[in-house]
Amino acid sequence: MTMTPSRPLSLITGASSGIGAAFARQLAALGHDLVLTARRADRLETLAAELFGQHDTKVTVLPHDLANPAAPQELADALDQHGLQVDWLINNAGYGLPGSFDANDWTAHADFLQVLLTAPTELAWRLLPGMRQRGYGRIINVASLAGHVPGPAGHTLYAATKAYLIKFSQSLALENHTAGVNVCALCPGFTWSEFHDITRTRDKMNKMPGFMWLSAEDVVHQGIAAVERGQAVYIPGRVNRTIKTVVQLMPDRLAMWLSARESKRYRNTSA
Structure with missing residues (x-):
């Protein structure tokens, strides 16, 4: 039997900006208390003060760098020390690593995989038993x-880690839906955030037509609704859903060719 808490507690990774901050604001407005984590403690504290002032939200700030392999365990330990039981886990932390695969050293790749693949998997593993109980x-x-689409040249590991999260979410959803735990892979397309400033592709991205973009607020609003419906995979935006469907219907060779052509417009494929 599903027992919805009166004030759910949500842990949001990468909460200092973009989609993560949008999750914090919308969940606070829905009556959640929050645990916010990211590297930039000052931004988290500013956001926490904003949400307390607007919604009387209890916000616990736990700065961590998820590139550190010890961070998920340290987060779980800190939650225990504060007596906090997480009801919603938002695995949002991520970034892009521009350039071809051999243009970056292994440490950069290892950190990237830790943040985008290993950390969300471990956090789910550590927090899921309590949710089920x-x-x-x-x-x-x-x-x-x-x-959902062929991996482009440049940002070599990005699409691969996101494909993993989709399959991982599907399996978790099937394993846990009867226990009252809903799992959703939220799959946005182009979203207004700092992402492209950090990857130094803002000038290229500004050439993309406006209809290709969604705001972080729209992405989050649709994502919250999708997980509540029990939808294991959700792509926000009609244009993005159309792209996914069209690509799936294409022969692989044609899809790869289109990916190669389009990636030159907005990816840094060299060092």
Whole structure:
């Protein structure tokens, strides 16, 4: 039997900006208390003060760098020390690593895989048992439309990690839906955020037509609704859903050719 808590507690990774901050604001407005984590403690504290002022939200700030392999365990230990039981896990932390595969050293790749693949998997593993025991939980793994289409040149590991999160979410959803735990891979396309500033592709991305973009607020609103419906995979935006369907119907060779052509417009494929 699903027992929805009166004030669910949500842990949001990568909460300092973009989609993560949008999740914090919308979940606070829905009556959630929050645990926010990211590297930039000052931004988390500013956001926490904003949400307390607007919604009387209890916000616990736990700064961590998820590139550190010890971070998920440390987060779980800190939650225990604060007596906090997480009802919603938003695995949102992520970034892009521009350039061809051999243009980056292995440390950069290892950190990337730790943040985008290993950390969300471990956090789900550590927090899922409590959700099952209480008969209620929500896990949103922020994946990407990139996980549904051929991987482009440049950002070599990005699409691969997002495809993993999609399959991982599907399996978790099947394993846990009868225990009151819904799992959703949220797969946005182009979203207004700092992502493309950090990857130094903003000038290229500004050439993309406006109809290709969604706001972080729209992505999050649709994602929350999708996980509540029990939808294991959700792509926000009609244009993005159309792209996924068209690509799936194409022969692989044609899809790869289109990916190669389009990636030159908005990816850094060299060092």
